[in-house]
Amino acid sequence: MDKTQTLQAIENARNAHIAQMDKLTAAINGEKVDDPTSVSQRKCAFGKWLYADESDLKFVLGSLFYNNLESMHAKWHNEYSKLFDIFFKDQKKGFFSKLIGSSKVSDMEIDKARLYFSELEITTSELLKILASCERKVTATNEGKFH
Numbered sequence: 001m002d003k004t005q006t007l008q009a010i011e012n013a014r015n016a017h018i019a020q021m022d023k024l025t026a027a028i029n030g031e032k033v034d035d036p037t038s039v040s041q042r043k044c045a046f047g048k049w050l051y052a053d054e055s056d057l058k059f060v061l062g063s064l065f066y067n068n069l070e071s072m073h074a075k076w077h078n079e080y081s082k083l084f085d086i087f088f089k090d091q092k093k094g095f096f097s098k099l100i101g102s103s104k105v106s107d108m109e110i111d112k113a114r115l116y117f118s119e120l121e122i123t124t125s126e127l128l129k130i131l132a133s134c135e136r137k138v139t140a141t142n143e144g145k146f147h
Contacts, residue, residue, distance in 0.1 A: 002147065
């Protein structure tokens with residue numbers, strides 16, 4: 001991955017996490033959300049890039065930046081999984097379950113989701129700050145360090 005592609009991937013990661021927070025806001029407000037992010041930190045679009053061998057991200061960023069990014073991304077997914085369980089876990093239920101309304105989220109679950117969301121907002125803000133630091137690091141890195 002060259003410098004421009006790496007910077008674009010960081011921008012894509014930022015946008016993906018902002019979009020996911022928008023989806024969660026919609027879910028909390030009772031709107032239907034399609035295609036939620038994977039709970040697995042390795043299966044979301046950002047995780048696929050973060051752990052891809054061809055990105056050489058660990059080499060380009062250095063261990064400190066990479067480890068900070070990786071641990072914050074893992075924390076984000078850990079917190080996100082609580083919201084996923086409330087809103088999206090049962091989306092794969094059969095037609096009959098949906099028909100009788102068993103997948104409706106209760107008011108108590110919505111209250112829990114709001115609490116989890118406020119925690120996730122803090123983690124998202126921290127993740128976005130780390131991504132901004134990574135972006136500055138990549139911008140300042142010599143083109144020769146990229147493939």
